[in-house]
Amino acid sequence: MANLALRSLTKSYGSTEVLHGISLDVSDGEFVVFVGPSGCGKSTTLRLIAGLEETTSGIIEIGDREVNNLEPKERDIAMVFQNYAIYPHMSVKKNIAFGLRSSKMPKADKEKRIQEVAGILDMTELLDRKPSQLSGGQRQRVAIGRAMVRDPAVFLFDEPLSNLDAQLRTQMRLEIKRLHQRVGSTIIFVTHDQVEAMTMADRIVIMKDGHIQQVGTPSEVYHKPANTFVARFIGAPSMNLLPASMSGEMICLTGGRQVEVTLKELPSGKDVLVGVRPDDLLPDDVNPVISGKVTVLEPLGPETLIYVETASGEIIAEADGRSPPRVGDTVNLGAGPEHLHVFDAKTGEALT
Amino acid sequence: MVAAPDVPRASSDALLNAQPAPKSRNMGQIIRWLVLFFGGILMVMPIAYMISTSLKWPHEVYNVNLIPEEPTIENYTFVLEDGRFYWWFVNSIIIATITTISNLLFDSLVGYTLCKFRFPGRTIVFIAILSTLMIPTEMLVIPWYLMSQSFGWLDSYWGIMFPGMMTAFGTFLMKQFFESVPDDFIEAARIDGLNELQIWWTVAMPLVKPALAALAIFVFLGNWTAFLWPLIVTNSVDMYTIPVGLSGFGDEADVAWELIMTGAAISTIPTLVVFLIFQRFIIRGVVMAGLKG
Structure with a gap:
């Protein structure tokens, strides 16, 4: 677990600036949801934190350590992707264990950790199955398991529920929330669904056109919108x-x-x-x-x-x-x- | 009694009108079967004649009958007991196997790099590789020969193999297949701490097994049946591959077709084995590709 800080973060593709000086402090163990319409820069911000994209300017700190020049693997983060990114040629167990490949942990400890994570996610029975034999929700749990097994400082979720049907999405929302309460990790969650943001977040970051519009608790952004964009975006209708x-x-x-x-x-x-x-x-x-x-x-x-x-x-x-x-x-x-x-x-x- | 409503009548009319359709469908199916039947005959006949000729005595070779009048396995005994054929077979196995492995490795490495990395000149490199597909082999044999000569590779395995160790077609094929590997998989592996070579080997390669299987079949067959370049680069009979060696059965006066066909029949066995092995991966790969994200 660790705190996260973004200081005047910008990102440009060629001459087009897509993030215009994002600044944010995320406390240790906080669940922060980035929400906004398509193209607002929320996924780009997440990818910058993960190290999958290079920052144009600004500073990213994870656990009071500047990570701008570190490789993704050195940042002590784990990421759950929209399409789960679980490998179809590996069993559930191998997929979960994949997160520990580069770890120097003894084999017995790795096995113990995998079983522990499988237990938390209620997947012990499914460890020998291939992803093709799993439902959408189970695949999502495998992806979360692979992230959890590494016990990272920060969890990054990139629209992980958008491929699930409405019922499963509600169920997984609850499971992720429970998981956060149980493990207490710092979580950055990106979504375009304001209901997901409202129901899961400790704090919501609302973005538009590469700018942060408002940062606040779900109650604050709903009852005290900072501008007309937030007023319209949060709340349905x-x-x-x-x-x-x-x-x-x-x-x-x-x-x-x-x-x-x-x-x-x-x-x-x-x-x-x-x-x-x-x-x-x-x-x-x-x-x-x-x-x-x-x-x-x-x-x-x-x-x-x-x-x-x-x-x-x-x-x-x-x-x-x-x-x-x-x-x-x-x-x-x-x-x-x-x-x-x-x-x-x-x-x-x-x-x- | 309830009066029949209009709608069911309309439905039965539609059914009546629909009756001729199955006839035309049947006709279409018959034509398709006929085309496939004759196509099949056309494909199988050369193989049947090859096997038939290999079972004939020399005096019967020029008879067009498919069933030999006096079948014999004498040709097989002769070819298998002839020490030269054994070496040609071994040479062909070594050359085709090493070239196939080399292609699987290098074509996929280059294909992966061109597909998944962004670097200046990437498109130019890809076009340059593709452009070599347009140069016929006949035009390349002279530069290849000069290169082999200057490196001292004439009449050696290395000399036969080097032009085909990596192919533009294989690179193109692998690049296209790597396009289907989601970037998320690669990024997830990067976050999990794998280096780029490990990602290529553990994540990307297993996902393109069907392409690797197809490439293996193409390359193996291509090298197994290659004639022109092995003929040019080899001098000693012991370095010949099967196609080059078989062409030498006979003399200026007569060609021993029965022996050539016998050698050809034996030489199809490894290609069948390769096909049967890799075909499995193609089918499994197609099944795996059906998995939705």
Whole structure:
């Protein structure tokens, strides 16, 4: 186990810079998830940490040791790949043992370690099988086993669940989380799935276009998004963003309604965006923020998502699952002031 | 009684309309079988004639009958007891085996390097290697001969083998097959602490076994049947390979076809063995390639 630090990390391919000075501190034993859309630089960052790509500038430290010029094998890391990278010509046992090939550990200790890891991953019965005889989830466990067997300072996971079906993904998510709680290793996990990020991470790093947008706990990035990108990216369905303008200390929504929100700083111009999560926007005839006509219903069981056409465009709100409004109904929707987020319309930065 | 709805009637109409289709399918199948049958005959006939001729007496060789009138194994006894054939067989085995091993090693090393490493001039090197495929052997034998002469390799195993120790075709074949080895496998091995040579040998090579098997068959057969270059580079009868040696059966007045065919029939045995051994790997490799990531 070890801490990890990235200092002003940049990466360029030719004249194109894809990472623009990433800085991050990861504590010992922390589970950090990098999340962002395709091409945001999250996998590149992971590959730089692994040593599979050379940094253009900046420093990578693992366990307070600069590793920029070290080979991947010298960095004391282990990586689990998206396609598992387990060798089809080797048995499960040989695949797991592969991580120990370059280790000077005595043979008996290696065997003990393999059995120990197989036990943790519940794979003892499968050790003699070939990968072709395993299910997707079992193959993923073999890949994790090969990483675990080396007892590395840092585990790197590169979208390891994206090839699994929804049910298996949920199961493996839980298993990885349990594994982390059990072994307490430092984990860097890359995914484009914000649900994976929210459910697994101690802290989430949200990236876009080679920049870190926000670093925070799942709760922080959900409830206090740093900008409109994070507000939209985290949460499903994503946050409603309603165009509005400042009028003194009040915010006037398009359509005429005014809301009062305390701002930490003032916007650069007059225009702002008011964000409200669908689960915070509920039918409210007493103190409505916005109203409109219901166009689509999405029953989810305990609640129903309602798509409402308003003067500010289509927004999503939530209604009780038992007695939702009907399509065509006009509904008034309200949200507490603590659930309203205000963003600068020009910069997209949070003002609350 | 329930009136028959339109839909089932439409379905039965469709079935009726579909009736002629199997006929045309049957016709197509018959044509395919006929083509394959005649193709098969065409392929097998030379082999059948080779075996037939090897069982004939000299006076019967020019008869076109497939079944010898008086079958004999005298030719086999003669060829096997002739000490020269034994040496030609050994020479061919040594040359074909060493050349095959050399090709498997060097073609795959170069193919792997060209496929998995990025370095300046990579494409130029690859094109240069490929371009040698376009030069016919007949044009190369003179430079090869001059090289052999200057290195003192004439009439030696080394002289026969050196032009074929590594081939452009093999390099191209292996490069293409290494493309199918996911980079993740190589990167995972790199993280696990293997050096590049170990990765090539332990990770990449087992994954391209079908290609190695195919290459082994091609190279072995190519060298086993090679005629022109071994004929040019060898002088002494003891250094001949089977094709060169067999061509010498007979004299200016007459060619002993029955002996040539006997030698040829015996010489097919190693090629069959090589094919049977490596064919297994090709099939196993195809099965393994079906494994999804």
